[in-house]
Structure formats: structure tokens, C-alpha cells
Amino acid sequence: MTSNSVTFSLNGVDRTVDVPGAETLLDTLRDRLNLRGSKEGCLEGECGACTVLVDDRPIDACIYPTAACGGRRVRTVEGLSDGGVPSLLQRAMVRSGSIQCGFCTPGFVVAVTALLERESNPSRADIADAVNGNICRCTGYAQIIEAVQAVVADSLAAGTGQEVEA
Amino acid sequence: MQSPVRFHSATTFEEVVDALDELGSEARLIAGGTDVMIQLARGELSPQVLLHIERVPGLGTVAAGEGGLHLGALVTHAMVRSDPATCALAALADAARQVGGWQTQAIGTVVGNIVNASPAADLTPGLLVHDAMVHLSRRGSERTLPLDQFVKGRRETAREPQELVTGITIAPTPEHSGEAFVKVGRRKAMEVSIVAVATRLVVDPSTGTIADARVAVGAVSPIPHRAPASEQLLIGQRPTADLFAAAGRAALEGADPIDDVRASRRYRLAVLPRAVAQALSRSSDHVDAARSVA
Numbered sequence: 001m002t003s004n005s006v007t008f009s010l011n012g013v014d015r016t017v018d019v020p021g022a023e024t025l026l027d028t029l030r031d032r033l034n035l036r037g038s039k040e041g042c043l044e045g046e047c048g049a050c051t052v053l054v055d056d057r058p059i060d061a062c063i064y065p066t067a068a069c070g071g072r073r074v075r076t077v078e079g080l081s082d083g084g085v086p087s088l089l090q091r092a093m094v095r096s097g098s099i100q101c102g103f104c105t106p107g108f109v110v111a112v113t114a115l116l117e118r119e120s121n122p123s124r125a126d127i128a129d130a131v132n133g134n135i136c137r138c139t140g141y142a143q144i145i146e147a148v149q150a151v152v153a154d155s156l157a158a159g160t161g162q163e164v165e166a
Numbered sequence: 167m168q169s170p171v172r173f174h175s176a177t178t179f180e181e182v183v184d185a186l187d188e189l190g191s192e193a194r195l196i197a198g199g200t201d202v203m204i205q206l207a208r209g210e211l212s213p214q215v216l217l218h219i220e221r222v223p224g225l226g227t228v229a230a231g232e233g234g235l236h237l238g239a240l241v242t243h244a245m246v247r248s249d250p251a252t253c254a255l256a257a258l259a260d261a262a263r264q265v266g267g268w269q270t271q272a273i274g275t276v277v278g279n280i281v282n283a284s285p286a287a288d289l290t291p292g293l294l295v296h297d298a299m300v301h302l303s304r305r306g307s308e309r310t311l312p313l314d315q316f317v318k319g320r321r322e323t324a325r326e327p328q329e330l331v332t333g334i335t336i337a338p339t340p341e342h343s344g345e346a347f348v349k350v351g352r353r354k355a356m357e358v359s360i361v362a363v364a365t366r367l368v369v370d371p372s373t374g375t376i377a378d379a380r381v382a383v384g385a386v387s388p389i390p391h392r393a394p395a396s397e398q399l400l401i402g403q404r405p406t407a408d409l410f411a412a413a414g415r416a417a418l419e420g421a422d423p424i425d426d427v428r429a430s431r432r433y434r435l436a437v438l439p440r441a442v443a444q445a446l447s448r449s450s451d452h453v454d455a456a457r458s459v460a
């Protein structure tokens with residue numbers, strides 16, 4: 001009576017879960033579906049470490065109800081690499097020193113992926129704006145933004161558009 | 167921790183108003199959930215049912231129509247930023263741009279922002295400047311209220327438990343007007359406003375004087391409100407920095423801010439006049455810019 005059976009597409013595969021009405025998507029992903037890439041940081045939508053895509057929009061999974069996801073397309077950081085092969089963006093982030101403790105990284109990868117799916121040539125300001133809901137306490141953001149700029153420059157040079165989803 | 171709340175995702179308008187009619191205050195409407203989910207987790211709410219409205223068709227558009235621009239109940243901050251009709255309205259678009267982060271803006275709704283009725287709700291000052299009207303529906307009837315009669319207090323509105331807010335209409339923007347939104351926070355992103363100000367000036371091109379002035383302030387009293395003393399001081403005058411400074415000081419009338427973790431009452435009172443003056447100066451620049459384009 002107070003639990004909901006919810007079916008949604010998770011990284012391309014249909015999954016059905018039985019969840020209490022107010023369960024967050026983050027709890028469902030981490031504790032029921034064993035996808036621990038989305039991190040539990042502030043639990044109040046402040047830090048962005050739990051960012052996932054629902055129908056291509058970035059949301060904080062820690063404050064979004066799983067029961068609202070029925071029939072929708074959920075993508076997590078696990079779905080953005082190809083069978084463990086990091087995406088262009090992930091590789092650029094490693095190269096540029098965008099990752100120190102790494103806790104915030106999945107959230108940044110997801111938010112930037114959403115940006116690059118919309119915008120093939122974002123400005124530095126667009127990039128900064130797209131990650132304004134993601135907090136990083138190690139890098140000072142500069143390397144993260146540089147990594148995104150590098151991916152954008154590479155994919156424009158290659159004339160292939162963005163291939164962040166690898 | 168998890169309260170045994172039932173979640174119902176409605177797919178039609180009728181389903182929503184029928185459920186509200188039956189359940190009244192036992193139902194809690196949820197749109198983007200960016201306020202509701204946090205309040206639930208904190209134990210501030212204990213509804214029987216979360217009545218989810220994100221799938222209800224027809225509520226998610228910005229449309230020009232009779233009486234002005236209509237924003238449906240599911241219009242998000244991200245849409246206000248990007249829709250050509252609203253992104254031209256700086257008092258709204260610049261506010262939407264500064265609500266939380268992208269994740270908040272992507273799903274957080276303008277209507278949720280006003281119904282939640284936080285003293286620091288960032289969209290409310292801009293909507294006040296634009297004479298926003300709030301449309302409410304319940305089974306078998308509807309009504310419309312001006313926004314300043316809708317918000318009654320901190321987390322308090324004129325909405326009856328059986329009512330759904332279907333949208334907001336803002337009045338047509340006059341010619342020769344310029345507007346602005348100024349938010350004071352401790353950092354640029356992800357901040358609850360310490361002071362928020364929206365202003366709009368209409369300058370008569372033949373005389374160069376201010377024909378109409380709107381000043382609305384947030385986070386300095388339980389309810390965001392217009393500042394009539396500032397507005398009266400401005401009307402009929404030529405736009406100058408001194409005038410804007412005086413209008414800023416006049417906005418202190420009616421301000422009764424609190425001390426909290428973000429800022430002291432003293433700081434809010436010190437910064438308010440400057441924020442108002444800055445918003446007026448930007449509004450005036452926007453009038454000039456619009457004229458030089460025309």
C-alpha cells in the first residue's frame with residue numbers, strides 16, 4: 001500500500017523496483033541496485049555528488065523520489081563509460097588533474113555530459129555555469145573546466161561533434 | 167527515517183483535483199520536489215500522499231496570451247532562463263539563473279518557489295514587479311489572486327488544501343522599460359539570498375523622467391514585498407545615482423530582517439539600500455540599451 005512498483009530504464013536496461021513512497025533515487029541506486037558511482041554527499045541537493053540524468057536532465061538523486069521515475073530514462077555515471085572504458089571526458093579529466101580525492105568526480109562527469117549533449121561548443125562561462133551545482137573541495141575547479149575545454153577542442157578539431165558517451 | 171507515505175504520480179488534471187478534493191491537506195503536491203523532499207527528510211512534513219504532478223500535461227509551457235505572459239505550473243527555472251519570452255525579462259531570468267545549481271533549476275518550478283513561500287524565494291520579487299497573478303483550480307471552480315495577496319507569510323499562502331496552482335500570468339511589459347535582479351549571497355552559486363531585489367523602471371523618452379518605478383525586495387521580511395516609499399521617490403524624477411541611493415535608503419521602510427546563519431540583521435539592513443540602488447542603476451542602463459537598439 002505504501003510501496004510503489006516502479007519500472008524505469010537504467011543505463012539502457014529496464015529495471016523494476018519496489019520502493020517506499022519517499023525513497024530517493026540515490027538510495028535506490030546505491031542500496032537496491034548496487035550502483036555506487038553516484039555518491040552520497042550532503043543529502044540536501046547542495047553538493048552535486050549524486051548527480052544523475054533523468055530524461056537527459058541533471059538532477060540531484062539524493063532529493064529526487066524514485067517513484068517519480070516510472071517510464072523514464074535514468075543514466076548514471078556507470079552508464080557513461082563503455083564497459084569500463086572511460087569516455088573522452090573521463091580521460092581528459094584524468095589527464096588534466098581534475099581528480100584528487102575523486103568523491104565529486106562522478107557528479108561532475110554526469111553534469112558535464114548533460115552540457116555536452118546540448119551544446120557542442122560551450123564557452124568557459126557555460127561550462128562554469130553547468131557545474132555550479134557541483135562542489136569540489138580539492139581542485140579549485142580550474143582543471144575540471146580545462147578538461148572540458150580540451151574535450152570540446154578535440155572533438156571540434158576532429159569534426160565529429162562530441163563523443164563523450166564513447 | 168523513511169515515513170510511510172504513499173506516492174501517486176498523476177497523469178491528468180482531473181486526477182489531481184479529484185485527489186485534492188478527497189484528501190485535502192493529507193495530500194502534499196510535489197512538482198520538482200526540491201523543497202518537498204528536503205522538508206520530508208527533515209521531518210517537517212508528514213503527508214499521507216505525495217501527489218506528483220510532473221506528468222500532468224498542459225502545465226509546462228510559457229505562452230503569450232490575453233492579459234500577458236502565462237507560465238504554467240510546471241515551468242522550471244531552466245525554462246525561464248531559456249525561453250525567449252522570459253529570458254528577455256531580467257527580473258525573472260536573472261533570478262532563475264541564480265536558484266541553486268543546474269540540478270535545482272532543471273526540475274525546480276517557479277510555482278513551487280512561490281507556493282513554498284520562503285522569505286528568500288528568489289522568483290517572488292521579480293514576479294511582484296511584473297504584477298503576477300496566481301491561478302488556482304479545484305474541482306468545479308477556479309480563482310485568480312494577485313501574488314501579493316497569495317503569499318501570506320513565511321511558508322504560508324492563501325491556497326486552500328483542495329487547490330492546485332495551475333500557473334501564473336504576468337502583465338505585459340510596458341515600452342521604454344528596463345529591469346534587473348540583484349542577489350546578495352556569500353558566494354555566487356548555490357546560495358540562499360541574504361537580500362534579493364528586483365526593480366523595473368519605465369523612462370518617458372520625451373522628458374527623460376521616470377514614468378513608473380517598481381521595487382520589490384526579498385529576504386528582509388517574512389514576505390517578499392514591494393517598497394512603495396522607494397517607488398514614490400523615483401516617479402517623476404530623472405534617473406541619477408543620487409536618486410537611486412535615496413530610493414535604496416527608502417526601501418528600509420518595511421524591512422524587518424532576521425539574524426540567521428547566513429547574515430545578521432545589521433548586515434542585511436546595511437546591504438539592502440546598496441542592492442536596491444544597484445538594481446535601479448542596472449534597470450536604467452537596460453532602458454538606455456533598449457533605446458539605442460530601437
Ligand SMILES: Cc1cc2nc3c(=O)[nH]c(=O)nc-3n(C[C@H](O)[C@H](O)[C@H](O)COP(=O)(O)OP(=O)(O)OC[C@H]3O[C@@H](n4cnc5c(N)ncnc54)[C@H](O)[C@@H]3O)c2cc1C
Nearest residue numbers: 045197198199200201202266274275278279281287288331
Ligand atoms: C540545493 C538547493 C538550492 C536552492 N536554492 C534556491 C535559491 O537559490 N533560491 C530559491 O528561491 N530557492 C532555492 N531552492 C528552493 C527550490 O529549488 C525552489 O523553491 C523551487 O522552485 C521549488 O520548486 P519545486 O518544483 O521543486 O517544488 P516542490 O518541492 O515540488 O514544491 C514546493 C511547494 O510547492 C507546492 N506546490 C508545487 N507545485 C504546486 C502547484 N502546482 N500547486 C500548488 N502547490 C504546489 C508543494 O506542495 C510544496 O509545498 C533551492 C533548493 C535546493 C534543493
